[in-house]
Amino acid sequence: MTHDADILIVGGGLNGPALALALAKGGLRVALMDAQPLEHLRSDTFDGRAYALALASVRALGALGIWAQIADHAQPILQIKASDGRPGEGIAPFFLQFDHAEIEEGPMGHMIEDRYLRRALLDAMAETPGIQHHPGETVTAQQVTGAGVQVTLASGRMLSARMLVGCDGRNSPTASRAGIARTGWDYGQTALVCAIRHDLPHHGCAHQLFLPAGPLAILPLPGNRASIVWSEETARAEALHHADGATYLAALRPRFGSFLGEIALDGKRFAYPLRLTLANSFIAPRLALVGDAAHGVHPIAGQGLNLGLRDVAALAQVLIEATRRGEDFATQPVLERYQQWRRFDTAVLALGTDLFNRLFSNDNPALRMGRDLGMGIVSALPGLRRHFIREAAGLTGDLPRLMQGRAI
Amino acid sequence: MQTTIDPGEVAKFEAMAAEWWDPNGKFKPLHMLNPCRLDYITRQIAAEFDRDLSAPAPFKGLRILDIGCGGGLLSEPMARLGADVVGADAAERNIPVAQVHAQAQGLEIDYRHTTAEAMAAAGEAFDVVLNMEVVEHVADPLAYLTACQQLLKPGGLMICSTINRNSKSYVMAIIGAEHVMRWLPKGTHEWSKFITPDELYDLIRKAGLSPVDRKGFVFNPLRWDWLLSERDLSVNYVTASVKR
Numbered sequence: 001m002t003h004d005a006d007i008l009i010v011g012g013g014l015n016g017p018a019l020a021l022a023l024a025k026g027g028l029r030v031a032l033m034d035a036q037p038l039e040h041l042r043s044d045t046f047d048g049r050a051y052a053l054a055l056a057s058v059r060a061l062g063a064l065g066i067w068a069q070i071a072d073h074a075q076p077i078l079q080i081k082a083s084d085g086r087p088g089e090g091i092a093p094f095f096l097q098f099d100h101a102e103i104e105e106g107p108m109g110h111m112i113e114d115r116y117l118r119r120a121l122l123d124a125m126a127e128t129p130g131i132q133h134h135p136g137e138t139v140t141a142q143q144v145t146g147a148g149v150q151v152t153l154a155s156g157r158m159l160s161a162r163m164l165v166g167c168d169g170r171n172s173p174t175a176s177r178a179g180i181a182r183t184g185w186d187y188g189q190t191a192l193v194c195a196i197r198h199d200l201p202h203h204g205c206a207h208q209l210f211l212p213a214g215p216l217a218i219l220p221l222p223g224n225r226a227s228i229v230w231s232e233e234t235a236r237a238e239a240l241h242h243a244d245g246a247t248y249l250a251a252l253r254p255r256f257g258s259f260l261g262e263i264a265l266d267g268k269r270f271a272y273p274l275r276l277t278l279a280n281s282f283i284a285p286r287l288a289l290v291g292d293a294a295h296g297v298h299p300i301a302g303q304g305l306n307l308g309l310r311d312v313a314a315l316a317q318v319l320i321e322a323t324r325r326g327e328d329f330a331t332q333p334v335l336e337r338y339q340q341w342r343r344f345d346t347a348v349l350a351l352g353t354d355l356f357n358r359l360f361s362n363d364n365p366a367l368r369m370g371r372d373l374g375m376g377i378v379s380a381l382p383g384l385r386r387h388f389i390r391e392a393a394g395l396t397g398d399l400p401r402l403m404q405g406r407a408i
Numbered sequence: 409m410q411t412t413i414d415p416g417e418v419a420k421f422e423a424m425a426a427e428w429w430d431p432n433g434k435f436k437p438l439h440m441l442n443p444c445r446l447d448y449i450t451r452q453i454a455a456e457f458d459r460d461l462s463a464p465a466p467f468k469g470l471r472i473l474d475i476g477c478g479g480g481l482l483s484e485p486m487a488r489l490g491a492d493v494v495g496a497d498a499a500e501r502n503i504p505v506a507q508v509h510a511q512a513q514g515l516e517i518d519y520r521h522t523t524a525e526a527m528a529a530a531g532e533a534f535d536v537v538l539n540m541e542v543v544e545h546v547a548d549p550l551a552y553l554t555a556c557q558q559l560l561k562p563g564g565l566m567i568c569s570t571i572n573r574n575s576k577s578y579v580m581a582i583i584g585a586e587h588v589m590r591w592l593p594k595g596t597h598e599w600s601k602f603i604t605p606d607e608l609y610d611l612i613r614k615a616g617l618s619p620v621d622r623k624g625f626v627f628n629p630l631r632w633d634w635l636l637s638e639r640d641l642s643v644n645y646v647t648a649s650v651k652r
Contacts, residue, residue, distance in 0.1 A: 027464055146512065324461045325446035326485025328513065333431045333439055 003148055005031040005132060007319070008161040010139050010151070011168035012036060014051075015291035015308040017121035019165060021064045022312055024130040026320035026408050031159055032125070033151070037136040041122055048195045048267030049114035050227040052077065052206070052219055054306045058110055059405030060313050069120040075222045076107035078204035107204075111219050111227060134159075142177050148330070149286045163286045163330035165315070167308075170277050170296035178284040184277035184296070189214045190237035192230040193270040195221060196252075199261025202226060209256060216255055225266055228252070234273060241271040282343060283335040288315055294342070313400035314341045320408045341398065428479025428502070429509055437591040438481055438541075444625055444634035445540060445646070446485055449567050452621065452648045453536055456565045465490030473534040473559060475524050476542040480506035480517065486538075487515045494534070495519045496527060525551070528558040535561055539568040540646075543608070544601045553615035560651040566617060569625070569646035573602035577643045580627075605641050617649040 007023055009016045012034025020030045034041070053061070053074075061067040079099050125131050134153070141152040142164060150160040166174030175182070191214075202220040209216040214231025221227055230252065232240065240248055245265050253263065277296040282289050291308030318338045322329040401408050427434040450461055459466040468490035474483040477495030479502060487493045487510070495506055500521045510517045520527075524539075537556050546552045556566055571581050578599050585591045603611070609619045624637035625644035634644075 027462060147514070322443075325443060325450050326488040327443065327446065328484070328488070331431070 003161045004159045005029045005161045006163075007031075008033065008149065008151055008159055008164045010164065010166050010174045011172075011293070012041065012133075012135065013167060013169065013291070014117060014121065014305060015312050016165075016167035017125050018061075018064060018066075018309060019167060019290060019312045019316060020131050020133075021066070021121070021124055021128060022316035022402060022408065023319065024128045025064070026316060026323070027130070028319065028323065029130045029132075031132040031134060031161065033134045033137045033139055033153065033159075035136070035138045041135060042119060044115050044119065046113055046115055046195070046267045048193065048227075048270060050111055050195065050219065050221055051114065051117065051305045052109055052111055052227075054109045055107065056399065056403040057306045057309045060309050060400075060402040063402050063405050063407055064124070066117075066120045066124055069123070070112055070116045073116040073222065074110040074112045075220050076204055077109045077111060077206045077220065078107055080108060080206045080208065082208040082210070084210045111206075111221050113221065139173070142174065144286050162328075163288070163335075166287065166289045166293040167291055168293050170275070170292040172279070172289060172293035174287070175279050175289055175293055178287050180284055180289070181280045182277050183280060184275055187231075187274040187276070188234055189231045189274045190234045190241070191272045191274055192232060192237055192241060193228065193272065194230075194248075194268070195225060195227050195266040196263045197266045198224050198226060198263045200224070200259070202260060207256065211255060218256055218260075224260075226260070230255070231274065237271060241269060282339045283332075285332070286330045288335055288338055290315060310400065310403060311342055313402035314338055316402065317400045317408050341400075428481070428505055434593065435479070435481075437585060438478075441625060441634050441644070442481055444636060445482070445569065448623060448636055448646050449482070449538065449540075450485075450489065452567055453565060456648075456650065457535065461489075467491035470535045471533070472536040472538065473527070473532070474538045474540075475556070476540070476545075477506060477519065478502050480510055480519070482538055482540060483517050483519070484510060484513060484515055487517050491536075493517045494527075494532075496522050496524065498523050524555040524559060528555040532559055533561045533564075534559055535564050537564070537566045539566055541569055541571075543568060544570045544597065544603060549603065550611055550614055553611050553617075557616045557651060560617075562651055564651045566612075566649045566651075567646065568608065568612070568649065569644065570608060571597065571602045571644055572642055573599065573604055573607075574642065577602055580643045605645055605647070608647060612647065612649045616651070618652050619647055619649045621648040622646065 006028045007030050009020055009030060009032040012032055016032055016034070020032045023030050058067055061070075122133075125133055137157075138154040139151045140154050143150050145160075148160050148162050149164045150158055151164065152158050164174065166172045166178075168174050201224060202218075204220050206220060207216075207218040209218070213233055213236070215229075216231070217227075217229040219227040219229070231237075240251055243251075248269065249263065249265060275296060277292075279289050279294050282294045290311040292304060294311060295307065297304060297307065315338050318334060318341070319329045322334045327334055430436075431439040453459065453467065453470070454461050457467075457470060466489055467486065470491045472486045472491040472493050474480075474486065474493060474495045477483045477497050478499075480495055483493045483495035483506065495517055497503060497506070497519070498521070503519045503521045506517070506519045510519070537559050539553075539556055543549050543552065553568075556568075560566060571577055581602070582597055582599055586594045586596055605622055609622070612619050622641060623646055624639070624641040625634050625646060626637040626640050627634055
């Protein structure tokens with residue numbers, strides 16, 4: 001029987017298009033369904049969203065032909081400073097500083113605004129043969145048949161393929177329809193995300209401040225701008241999110257002191273309730289989950305998109321290698337290889353960031369002293385520092401070929 | 409039908425035929441070994457016939473014979489890669505099992521209840537003969553390998569895998585696989601029929617082929633999968649030979 005494509009991808013965020021590109025470059029035919037309409041996807045106004053791409057993710061985007069299109073808009077992260085601060089105190093005296101000069105690979109990562117990354121992915125999809133893009137289409141049903149999988153779209157249209165991939169986020173309807181349950185918990189915190197303009201230059205330095213209410217990340221954007229990820233207890237965060245800009249800024253200002261000079265909002269503000277959510281399985285018959293659909297982690301280390309791109313690289317490699325040896329890629333033994341590759345890594349990071357957050361979102365004096373001591377030790381040991389830098393750059397673990405910047 | 413296969417051996421595999429396609433069933437060890445076997449087979453064929461594995465249908469135009477095809481674990485991948493495949497098995501019951509499965513996959517494969525000797529006598533000719541985990545089950549390995557040689561066109565390639573004969577292979581393949589892990593039914597293998605790599609090279613040369621490569625299939629208990637090894641041919645191993 002003939003299918004509309006080899007693989008159907010549900011969800012056109014960032015992982016979906018990246019996966020479509022990786023698979024199509026490996027000779028597979030892909031159809032991608034995206035609930036968002038195309039005009040919305042192509043919008044070029046800055047909406048306040050930006051991503052911290054680890055070095056390995058930058059390499060993967062390079063291998064997919066995306067990085068060359070967006071490199072001019074990216075801000076390299078040359079330094080990371082992590083410190084244990086309290087509101088009003090600004091940057092604390094004890095801090096950890098990681099400099100890219102300590103590893104030979106170059107900047108640890110880059111900041112890129114959503115609008116540039118999204119449009120580069122859309123352009124590449126349009127130019128790559130073997131990709132059908134269905135924007136503005138919602139999947140209403142999916143069914144595994146003997147020879148493949150079939151989805152029904154809200155428009156009434158039906159599409160069939162050999163397998164289905166859910167890239168549809170942390171509440172993944174694709175996973176629910178496949179009967180995959182999730183495990184997780186609420187942190188009682190909400191992340192406030194926005195971009196700011198500031199008077200003084202940031203020198204490519206990213207800051208992570210561990211405040212009692214939750215971590216605050218200040219990530220450099222091109223020019224005198226920064227992306228802010230600011231976690232607060234949910235009730236307070238909700239109040240701030242709905243408050244006017246002046247009230248919001250008045251609450252934000254004392255949290256990181258005056259080292260960037262005067263600040264102003266740039267673009268929209270977002271609020272994301274923080275939950276750890278892990279799918280109990282990353283695979284089902286003729287189905288795989290990628291990114292937040294498989295694992296929504298705490299954004300404390302900015303690892304959501306980086307983890308998602310690792311899933312993309314691993315799944316594409318497993319499926320393309322299976323195809324090249326003549327295997328039916330949509331079978332349980334093949335999908336099991338993807339799950340084995342990604343689950344351990346994901347669980348370690350999810351639990352690690354969770355533990356980290358619990359340790360740091362705390363004003364207990366004993367814990368504060370322990371933290372400062374721990375930071376001092378890491379600061380003093382070059383080997384340990386280099387390990388942290390490599391970890392932040394995404395260079396540790398069993399790296400898929402794309403994450404090494406190589407074609408599959 | 410003239411055959412070099414022990415009737416007792418054929419009966420053992422017939423009893424297992426219905427289980428072929430369950431990755432967690434009785435043929436689990438073959439399913440686990442399959443990616444590693446396929447990596448070797450596809451790379452050897454691509455190198456010998458100058459094919460690009462990243463291109464669509466890279467084996468188009470190649471005629472491949474899969475001897476002892478069983479349920480089609482190797483025949484189907486070869487057909488997916490574009491080859492014209494004949495799957496031969498001396499166990500009659502395997503043929504309909506393989507046919508039904510290939511049909512469900514939308515693959516065209518010519519499955520036949522026959523032997524290498526009978527096909528050679530009928531003058532059949534192939535670019536590639538896959539002779540995987542068969543030679544340790546035949547009564548007369550030299551007569552069998554000679555039939556394989558006759559089945560190859562000049563310039564053709566034979567891939568032959570089997571199990572080494574030493575104390576380690578006895579422990580791993582018979583005690584380990586059949587008794588401890590129960591991956592294979594007891595009595596699947598007779599250790600005395602195992603062949604060392606040098607003995608196999610010798611037999612292949614006597615049959616009129618030139619051996620060109622050999623590698624080990626090594627089980628890695630940490631990763632729980634099989635890897636190709638340049639040096640470790642102590643239990644499972646594979647060879648490539650050409651007809652000059």
